Amino acid sequence: MPLVHLLSLATATPPHNLYQDEVLEAANEVYGVLFPQFEHMVPVFKNAGVHARQVAKPAEWYTQTRTWAERSSVYDEVALDLFCQAAERSLAEAHLTGGEVDIIVTVSTTGISTPSLEARAMDRMGFRPNAARVPVFGIGCAGGATGMALAVRLAAAQPGCKVLLVCVELCSMAFRLEAVTKADIVSAAIFSDGAAACMLSTGSQGFAAVTGYAEHTWPNTLDIMGWRVETSGLGVVLAPALPPFIRKKIRPAMEEMLASQGLAIEEVDRFICHPGGMRVIEAIETAFGLGQGTLDYEREVLADHGNMSSPTVLFVLDRARRQGLPNRSVLTAMGPGFTASTVTLAAA
Known part of the structure; x- marks a missing residue:
């Protein structure tokens, strides 16, 4: 394709x-x-x-x-x-x-x-x-x-x-x-x-090319994140066990998603992550073997804007590209399902 x-x-x-x-x-x-x-x-x-x-x-x-x-x-x-x-x-x-x-x-x-x-x-x-x-x-x-x-x-x-x-x-x-x-x-x-x-x-040259994408949904995880539709509006579902879940589960899922593209975690120059919260950022860093503080753009976006749900990871990507994307980066975010999605980018 x-x-x-x-x-x-x-x-x-x-x-x-x-x-x-x-x-x-x-x-x-x-x-x-x-x-x-x-x-x-x-x-x-x-x-x-x-x-x-x-x-x-x-x-x-x-x-x-x-x-x-x-x-x-x-x-x-x-x-x-x-x-x-x-x-x-x-x-x-x-x-x-x-x-x-x-x-x-x-x-x-x-x-x-x-x-x-x-x-x-x-x-x-x-x-x-x-x-x-x-x-x-x-x-x-x-x-x-x-x-x-x-x-x-x-x-x-x-x-x-x-x-x-x-x-x-x-x-x-x-x-x-x-x-x-x-x-x-x-x-x-x-x-x-x-x-x-x-x-x-x-056909048109941009700031990055997409070289792959993947998605992983864990079974029996519907109660981790989502909405309750109630009379007054949407009630949040947010399990306190989310950061421990990420520390335990995200790396095997990421390895599987990257393997489908012939890649390993070590071949990714930069993960561009959805900053769901400070504990989520720290859990991702631990799971991927990154030094605490590595996900600096994520911390900056969280500090300046909070968690905006779906657009937030694109705010992080915007900061990353303005500083210069590395050769290979992986955009990743997690949400209700419970699901992780990735998009692999090659800098133009």
């Missing part, structure tokens, strides 16, 4: 910036009443590795009870804006217009919008009426890597076509005051909102 190239990459974040000390203060006021053991959860905020984050609404919006309809309305408005901002920037870098896009892959799991976001963006972006739409839901934090692998398959199947991948998430729409659990408090300490987009095609 022909090589698919990444022609461009762009990111976007909403305008409301929150610093972690402000989040902790607000969380103490709200959760301190709703969750009697909240004082024992304070270290989660202090050790999360998050310094600032960007969210869809001002801080006070989240301190009031919100309905599913209110959350959905914000998702339709803000996620669409972020979709268009990231897509426009990616198209500009690739010297393309919306009318030149053949296929649009939209990855999002933090809101439900029907018609999906790329349909809502058609007029605003100038997409052609015959552009193919591929909305992808339910893969959460793995979406940046899984979505890219899907976009690569589509581009390779139709050489010369232009594929736009957009990952957009509003994780803050899951912040809630009803039936608060430890997982809800952990999510309040790390999650945020953002979007990333990239253009892919064969």
Whole structure:
């Protein structure tokens, strides 16, 4: 199959910036009443590795009870804006217009919008009426890597076509005051909102070529990560056993995925990882035999933006490529399923 190239990459974040000390203060006021053991959860905020984050609404919006309809309305408005901002920037870098896009892959799991976001963006972006739409839901934090692998398959199947991948998430729409659990408090300490987009095609030289991709889903792991669909909105599922699971399970799975491409872990110059949280970053470093602190771009993105779910790994890739990608890197992210996805890149 022909090589698919990444022609461009762009990111976007909403305008409301929150610093972690402000989040902790607000969380103490709200959760301190709703969750009697909240004082024992304070270290989660202090050790999360998050310094600032960007969210869809001002801080006070989240301190009031919100309905599913209110959350959905914000998702339709803000996620669409972020979709268009990231897509426009990616198209500009690739010297393309919306009318030149053949296929649009939209990855999002933090809101439900029907018609999906790329349909809502058609007029605003100038997409052609015959552009193919591929909305992808339910893969959460793995979406940046899984979505890219899907976009690569589509581009390779139709050489010369232009594929736009957009990952957009509003994780803050899951912040809630009803039936608060430890997982809800952990999510309040790390999650945020953002979007990333990239253009892919064969034939055109970009900043990297995709040389392989793979995916691994572990059986009997549905309870590790995901959403509970409840009356007030989406309730987070986030198992505390996730970091130990990664330390034990990710290396054998990565070895298997790379072996399908004739590669070994030692032949990878740089892993570009989704920074799910500080403990997740440290668990990945341990599993792959990397020195603690090796995943520096991951720590930077987590500190500056928090965990935005699917677009976050593309924020890391953007930092890595601006510093200069090594000869071979592997983009990898994990999400509900429980699933790990990888995309292998060769620097242009």
